[in-house]
Amino acid sequence: MRTAAQNVALLAAGGALLWITLAGHEYLHYVRPGFRIPLITTGAVLCGLGARGIAATWRHADRGAADRGTDDHGHGPRAAWLLLLPPLVIAVVAPAALGSFTAVRATDRAPPPAGHRLTTLPAGGPARISLTEFTARAFQAKAGHDTLTGRQVTLTGFARPAGPGRWQLVRLRMTCCAADAVPMRVVIGNAPAPRPGTWTRVTGTWSPTWAHLDGVALPRLTATDQGRVTEPADPYE
Template sequence: MSRQAQGAILLTLGATLLSISAFSTTYVNYVKPGFRPLLMGAGAVLTVLGLLSVVADLLNRPSTHDHGPRVAWLLTAPVFALVLIAPPALGAFAARRTDGPPAPSRTATYSALAQSEVTELTLGEFIGRAYAPSDPSLAGRKVRLIGFAVPGEGGRGWYLTRMHIRCCAADAFALEVAVHGAPAPAEDSWVAVTGTWMPWRDGVPDGYGAPDFTATDVTGIEQPAEPYE
């Protein structure tokens, strides 16, 4: 592969990284928001290296060219797939195929909930509070949760779900709350659900189980700017 071709590949990679991080928020479908500066920096470095390689080849073309294996061009295949297809954030398909999160800590402490008619919580905090044996903060409190709909197995009920990532989409797992009292929205549709926690019938379980939630209102919403927790 010639130096000019190598430079073209670097330019393509760099421009793609910049396009999804510096000029759009597409990158949050794959990594946490905190990685944006790193993606922008990597894109800028690759772009500069690509330009230098192309310019150097134009200014000092060798008499013979080493074209190298054409298979090297396959490096650009994931880039074009990202640009042309733009895979969305993980949804119901991925949620069904994760093993679920580890059992939440039973020693976690939370601050008192605000004294408002409806309190908005993340799914992670809601589940954590539901698992805290000494924290009755959810009892009788009306809360609002946001996530996407995942039908239960065999069409029995549905789950309000949000994918949690530590670093990137590769390590994602599903946070789920079993919703009762409201018909299931379309699969993968984003909704805001208002309702109350249903306390555990037999006490806090040893392993992980989706807490039950009685819904009084389900409203369709747009996908949040940051789809993961």
């Protein structure tokens, strides 16, 4: 029973990995897009090992318990079948990406903005940039290298409360996997606050004054337009 459970668990785990990488984009809830090929490879290897183990068990099923050893005798712990639960949950009810719950509890983990020097935003309409880039540009403007004054930008994230007359636009920044995700936050003024957790696209101009929340200085954006959007396939930056 124990060996059979292990082989089936390997097959199920590999199938779950292939399902979330080949049949959809659920893997983006857990890792960066660059991990897709390694995940596909891992899923294929696990499926191959599990299938090989199951086939070997079937081929030797008639040799008797003495030849197969105690692991295949059928008296292994029944709890071994619980190994199937994690891949089953991922395949059937894939956990959602991290969101506002994580952002509220990780406000002190925000990394410093990017240290590299950014170029001037291209001319034309509002520039669609990430919250990470906006934060980096705001810090660089504070240090004397201003690429934001007079320019409209468009940011996308989910809403969080930030006190009377203002709210936060938040998006989690992931370096490797969901375990290291930290919130990138921009305080929005001059716009009605959406319901917390609502994905929103905001267009506005940089405000040179800074807001202070949770002991952290955050850049501000004066909104000129906003609208609700669906959660992107890749919710992280």
